[in-house]
Amino acid sequence: MTAHPLFDITGRTALVTGSSRGIGLALARGLAEAGCRVVLNGRDGARLAEAAAGLPGEVHTAAFDVTDGPAVAAGIAEAEERVGPLDILVNNAGMQLRAPLLEFADDDWHRVLDTNLTSAFLVGREAARRMTERGHGKIVNICSLQSEVVRPGIAPYAAAKGALKMLTKGMCADWGPRGVQVNGLGPGYIETELTRPLVDDEEFSAWVRGRTPAGRWGTTEDLVGGLLFLASPAADFVGGQVLYVDGGMTSVL
Numbered sequence: 001m002t003a004h005p006l007f008d009i010t011g012r013t014a015l016v017t018g019s020s021r022g023i024g025l026a027l028a029r030g031l032a033e034a035g036c037r038v039v040l041n042g043r044d045g046a047r048l049a050e051a052a053a054g055l056p057g058e059v060h061t062a063a064f065d066v067t068d069g070p071a072v073a074a075g076i077a078e079a080e081e082r083v084g085p086l087d088i089l090v091n092n093a094g095m096q097l098r099a100p101l102l103e104f105a106d107d108d109w110h111r112v113l114d115t116n117l118t119s120a121f122l123v124g125r126e127a128a129r130r131m132t133e134r135g136h137g138k139i140v141n142i143c144s145l146q147s148e149v150v151r152p153g154i155a156p157y158a159a160a161k162g163a164l165k166m167l168t169k170g171m172c173a174d175w176g177p178r179g180v181q182v183n184g185l186g187p188g189y190i191e192t193e194l195t196r197p198l199v200d201d202e203e204f205s206a207w208v209r210g211r212t213p214a215g216r217w218g219t220t221e222d223l224v225g226g227l228l229f230l231a232s233p234a235a236d237f238v239g240g241q242v243l244y245v246d247g248g249m250t251s252v253l
């Protein structure tokens with residue numbers, strides 16, 4: 001049995017930011033396995049080449065810092081010239097710093113906001129300039145369960161991810177009329193390098209399992225189905241939404 005044609009994204013070109021490892025790499029693999037031409041992004045060219053070698057199909061790399069406006073503009077222009085027009089953009093690059101708010105340094109605040117929020121504006125705007133010209137495109141912003149809820153020590157990250165949810169809706173309002181559909185995907189607690197200290201903290205790890213209706217941490221593969229849906233024609237009339245893939249955690253007290 002073949003998949004329903006509404007889910008067919010064969011031959012599309014997709015850029016996934018922050019895809020040298022973790023969630024971004026798993027999402028890029030999912031897109032590649034669905035028949036997309038994939039462009040991997042991160043700051044380290046050698047690491048990207050290594051990641052690309054492990055993926056099936058046509059995979060390219062574009063090393064640039066998503067917080068650097070001119071580098072973003074040059075990186076997207078160069079990627080389109082080399083690979084072709086982008087059909088799908090996944091704004092996934094992100095980082096976390098955990099500290100009590102009273103001790104949070106100015107520089108760290110800016111790093112968290114720049115990497116998790118401003119990056120989506122910079123890369124999204126650059127891609128959307130081209131997508132709106134062509135009249136079609138899909139953008140998926142990787143939000144977080146912390147777009148909805150917050151714990152002590154993580155306020156700047158939650159502020160960035162909460163704002164990313166609203167940016168997603170705003171992008172949809174601005175670009176939807178020009179054929180570009182924008183949505184968010186909100187992972188719950190997923191085992192990656194970013195969450196390694198939390199996974200290794202047995203007490204916290206058990207708390208996650210206990211608070212998640214699905215009773216476990218998520219894997220990067222858990223997120224692939226949601227992304228493929230949002231990137232496909234099946235989601236053409238879905239706009240400005242965040243699909244939480246969190247084992248149910250944001251829904252329960």
Ligand code: NDP
Nearest residue numbers: 018019020021022023042043065066093094144190192194
């Ligand atoms: P990782 O730390 O494992 O990976 C982060 C990726 O982002 C790396 O590929 C890194 O590449 C890239 N990156 C970081 N900063 C930049 C930058 N300035 N420019 C370009 N690339 C950059 O994180 P995860 O895979 O866990 O997280 C991915 C996304 O999912 C993030 O947005 C995160 O907030 C979100 N998320 C994660 C959750 C989790 O439980 N893991 C839960 C909810 C949301 P390099 O360092 O080589 O540049």
